Amino acid sequence: MHTPSTLITSRPLDEYCxxxxxxxxxxxxxxxxxxxxxxxxxxxxxxxxxxxxxVIATDPAYAAPLPELTALARAGRDSMATHLAAAPDRYLPSRHLRPERYLRSWDRARRLFAADSAARPERYVAAALPRLPFADGSFALTLSAYLLFAYPELFPPERQLAGLLELVRVTAPGGEVRVYPLHDGASRPCPHLPRLRSGLGERQVSSELVRFARPGDGRTRRVLVLRRAGR
Known part of the structure; x- marks a missing residue:
């Protein structure tokens, strides 16, 4: 999932929420x-x-030694600092978090990750979409942030569909998959999303575009929610 051209982020739990x-x-x-x-x-x-x-985290980056991975994460944090300085309103709700506070939350999350992955390596699995080493229906909820639509050069339409289907496969009946964002790094929305959703439906996967309020300013974000059809 990660290559040298992608960003390894250090988002905390509250940002996931x-x-x-x-x-x-x-x-x-x-x-x-x-x-x-x-x-x-x-x-x-x-x-x-x-x-x-x-929570089980999976990422091909976990095959790297921990010091190398945390260095890449620090580089990701520095890249985000540059983006925030250039266009803070694009990344943060204007009345919710100051850039320096937001970056401190990434620093704390990175430290928590480093300590936890060293103490509990079984919860950090090196693997890449579209093939994951988990049994069918293993998870009650699957979250996928800043990957399938954020990097269309790595995930053209057929790989996007395969990746979405794999996320559904490992999610239990009655559970759901949530995917965000639905645009690339330049904020261009996925032009073939209707076709992808049609392909999912043909494979007995229901899809819904749900709008959630962004904390702090009332703006909304669109999240793709997937479920096995009939659930």
Missing amino acids: GLFGLTRAALAALPGPVLDCPGGAAGLTAEARELGVT
């Missing part, structure tokens, strides 16, 4: 584990453990 329209209480109420794909150097797995929630 904001991205996907979740709450800590909703996560704690889930009947099974959560998959974070790709996990990068996020704090989600470590922070969710404090809620009694099991």
